[in-house]
Amino acid sequence: MASAHSDAQVSETAEDRGWLTGDLVFFCLACTAVTVFAGLIQVSFGAFTMTIEQAWRAVFNPQVVFNLNAWEAFMFGTELPEMNRRSLIVWNIRLPRVFVAAIVGASLAVSGAIFQAVTRNELASPYVLGVSSGAGLTVLLTLVVFPSVTVAIPLLFGTFTFNTTSLLPLLAALGGTIAFLLVYGIAWKGGTSPVRLVLAGVIVNMVFQSLQRGLFFFADDLGVVQSALAWITGSLTGTGWEQVRLAIIPATIAILLAVAGARQLNVLLLGERTAQSLGMRVERVRFMLSGVAILAASTAIAVAGIIGFFGLVVPHVVRIVLGSDYRRLVIGCVFAGPALLVVADVGARLALSPVQIPVGVVTGVVGGPYFLYLMRKQESMGDL
């Protein structure tokens, strides 16, 4: 009797249909379409005027798209092959900014989603947990105190030289990790709780932000102050292939790890005690997944500065559409993040043309009120 009718139904379970349902695929396709469309708008306008047709033709210029030398130049920084002026502007100036926006958007969204599961708190984000301010502080330190120091390490064959700026993601990750460890340490009391984590995050944030502001007084010229300010608000102005090269590997690693860890995140959402009685080493898993989230956030911060509200709002938007299953949520974030950030950056670059505003201002101005609206609409907020 125990299994009399269980066999008949086995083939129809939800787990069989899988989490890869039609609405997830549709959502991802829609996001991709938005990303591509916003990206095309982004490359069509700018100081160098060309018609939309010319711009789009340049984007799909086969001499660039199918040119290995060109891709080598983009991805490894070797010398650019000959190409016409429009292609050069589109491919070397406008498109990489779109790619950076996409990478940063995906990283921040995934980072926020992980932090929200790890702390079981809907209000968690890299910003709230101190990671952003920690990473921001080390980035500022690098810019103000050691601006562009070139380090040369002699190797067996030739010399390996690098600039401190190329170490920015690493340094940002270091700062983010230190800040997060501080937050975790302060919140730790034989275990952590979501509320203590967020409170500790607020405190560490305040301290680190004060330090950031303090650093401005040590900047000796206005240019440094301006670029530092762009950092703190989060800006994609002037980003190019160098930033793509910088961010793409850590971002990819972080995203793959997040997708792989989605089931662990789901179990974490059941609460610490349940996760523990299911045989999970809760603190260890929580810590490792936090590491993934820090990596993703730091990567984004290293190339684009502190873009406020993004890591908080995007997982919410995706959760409303796709539900709270992290196998779906993480993938949704990987697609929705780029779509929303590329759109926001179109606004930042073109809305007040010729003046460009930092994209962090756009996400703050749009994301803040939207988040308020969500808060008013939803009855319960806070605990996941």
Add this chain to the structure above:
Amino acid sequence: MAQRDASHESDHDRITDTNDVAVESAVVADELQLSYPSSDETIVDVARLDVPEGAVTALVGPNGSGKSTLLKGLSNHLAPDQGDVRLWGESVDSFGDKALARALGVLSQKNESPGTITVEDLAYHGRYPHRGFFESVTDADREAVERALEMAGVEHLRNSEVGQLSGGQKQLAWIAMVLAQETDVLLLDEPTTFLDLHNQFKVLETVRQLNERTEVTVAVVLHDVAQAARFADYLIALRDGQLYDWGPPGDVVTEQLLADVFGVEATVEYEPELQVLPRRALPDDRN
């Protein structure tokens, strides 16, 4: 008859109940002392405690007597200050985390999940200890989940979202998750506390049936001693973190116990069946 001689029990590996019937224990706690990291106070201090194999054991006691703490200790969620807990003769420490979760299922008192998760997906989480990091769902997982849903009586709710269920249905959905773990021992922490009478019975009947069908060993914390007396094969009565008495309900539940442990004056009737009729609260300073 009320206070049993604790040393008499700890001398033997196999213990006998008051009728001198030998009892095999699935879980044994030995000289167990438990406290929380945040304070020095010892919450639980028992010389020996047995959860008999294949039976339903109810832990009873007033608020703050250490029932839940004891359950945390038995499930290795709380490291003991002293003593140890053995599962079929092996210390729970020697089990890996997932191995322990395959042998011993625990359902906490209050459970929270994302409201949008379906009952079926929740049950699949019970398979966590059976799956490796990159492993996908196997046939064994599917069968276990189907059996669990059926035994918990929530098959018809499989696609409902947990957030939309009533308190009783929610509790049964969580029980389905623990059942999907397919453990030989189940520890349930006050599964009936927040439920109305109908659902209390439903949950207890489910547990009872489960025990009869699969011979799973159950230890359940109940705060209603009358309910526990009717429902369980064995009672463990706790007072101030110490074992007050242990045995079949008919032996353990006495007017003396109700006065000593629960602080109520009550009439206990043994015929035609065990019945507890609480009369009034005894004054607090009776000791």
